Amino acid sequence: MITNERQYKIARQQLARMHDSLEALAVVVAENSAASRTLRQAEASALESQIGSITAEIGDYEALRAGAVSIPADAGLAELPHLLIRARIAGGLSQGDLAKRVGLKEQQIQRYESQEYASASLSRLKQIAEALGLKVAAEMAIKPPTFDEVEKQSEALDWHQFPLKEMYKRGWFAGFTGDLSEAMKGAEVLVQEFVEHALREPIARLNRQRVRSGGEYNKYALLAWQCRVLALAQTQNPVRYRASNIDEEWFRVLAKKSQASDGPVRARKHLAEAGIVLIIEPHLAGTFLDGAALLHDSRPVIGMTLRYDRLDHFWFVLFHELVHVKWHLRKGVVDEVFDDLDVEVVDEIEREADARAGELLIPASAWKRAVARYTRSRAAVEAFAGELGINPAIVAGRIRHEGKNYVILNELVGQGEARKYFPGVLFGT
Numbered sequence: 001m002i003t004n005e006r007q008y009k010i011a012r013q014q015l016a017r018m019h020d021s022l023e024a025l026a027v028v029v030a031e032n033s034a035a036s037r038t039l040r041q042a043e044a045s046a047l048e049s050q051i052g053s054i055t056a057e058i059g060d061y062e063a064l065r066a067g068a069v070s071i072p073a074d075a076g077l078a079e080l081p082h083l084l085i086r087a088r089i090a091g092g093l094s095q096g097d098l099a100k101r102v103g104l105k106e107q108q109i110q111r112y113e114s115q116e117y118a119s120a121s122l123s124r125l126k127q128i129a130e131a132l133g134l135k136v137a138a139e140m141a142i143k144p145p146t147f148d149e150v151e152k153q154s155e156a157l158d159w160h161q162f163p164l165k166e167m168y169k170r171g172w173f174a175g176f177t178g179d180l181s182e183a184m185k186g187a188e189v190l191v192q193e194f195v196e197h198a199l200r201e202p203i204a205r206l207n208r209q210r211v212r213s214g215g216e217y218n219k220y221a222l223l224a225w226q227c228r229v230l231a232l233a234q235t236q237n238p239v240r241y242r243a244s245n246i247d248e249e250w251f252r253v254l255a256k257k258s259q260a261s262d263g264p265v266r267a268r269k270h271l272a273e274a275g276i277v278l279i280i281e282p283h284l285a286g287t288f289l290d291g292a293a294l295l296h297d298s299r300p301v302i303g304m305t306l307r308y309d310r311l312d313h314f315w316f317v318l319f320h321e322l323v324h325v326k327w328h329l330r331k332g333v334v335d336e337v338f339d340d341l342d343v344e345v346v347d348e349i350e351r352e353a354d355a356r357a358g359e360l361l362i363p364a365s366a367w368k369r370a371v372a373r374y375t376r377s378r379a380a381v382e383a384f385a386g387e388l389g390i391n392p393a394i395v396a397g398r399i400r401h402e403g404k405n406y407v408i409l410n411e412l413v414g415q416g417e418a419r420k421y422f423p424g425v426l427f428g429t
Contacts (some may be wrong), residue, residue, distance in 0.1 A: 300329060
């Protein structure tokens, strides 16, 4: 559906190009052999179908804009999203005009309409309908609620438990232009829209969080962080993910990218080319989080916080989460895993992720003969890393972890060298 003047102009231009292409095809059909004509005629039929579809969309938009189409004043919930768009156009309002009426940014209205209001809460739909002069008709079937519905109602999310102040400070509420006090007053609507834009079943996801943690953590803060990561992931467009493409050679190539001066940047690209999205988002207070492996519509997403700004930490967390993606995530079974890697392993999945990540970065056969394990000298670490074709920070990090000695080899772990590769991320102090 065409929703604004820019799309309308683009559609008109596209239609003109299609007509030109159809005329050119007609000439080709007339001049070529019978076999070639059959193929070209098929192409022409497909093109004619597209022309018909775009022509209909253009005609519908022009009719709405001219006020030649009537919009019913009462709208049922099922038809409301589509009617909101049509009512705005018929009322002669631009997306910017509507945004001003309801106190949002124009980009927020554009996003709503591009999704046919799929991410908008019921209260937001009602607000926009009222701004357009529409009345939402009640549609309630008279039947007792099911057991699942009652259970969901009793476990409803407490929107005020979310870390709204920090979420507001980080600019997570796209389209909201008010100050913090206004955000606090509208917490329920703001947070609900934020969460439901990222997750279809937030209550279910909250209740089955799989967390590697050493104690109490803030589950609402963790859910907020998860939603932020997934919302950012939705803006990416990687290729289709195929688990079969993620083999040992793929991991070896990734490990070797660590030795490049811009290794983390290359790593992100390597993942994207395999259909895996990497999002960097600092942790929220109470989450004690290093990273997470998430499934979103069958697409794997890795979230990392970089709470420790070191290269050895970056590479181990990345490989740890990739192990979860490759071997553990299963839709409807294990949809997400959250990791505080400071915590000792008690879970079989976490034990396997630690072991596999270590093996993929530094094979056990090579580690057994590594002189660097015992001498712990800079020269030995750099020489061994050179043999493997990986960053010395990875070797230094392994030595420090195994010896539980985090004061040695400080100059080799890449302290302060991870976050700088992600300049668009607000890490704070």
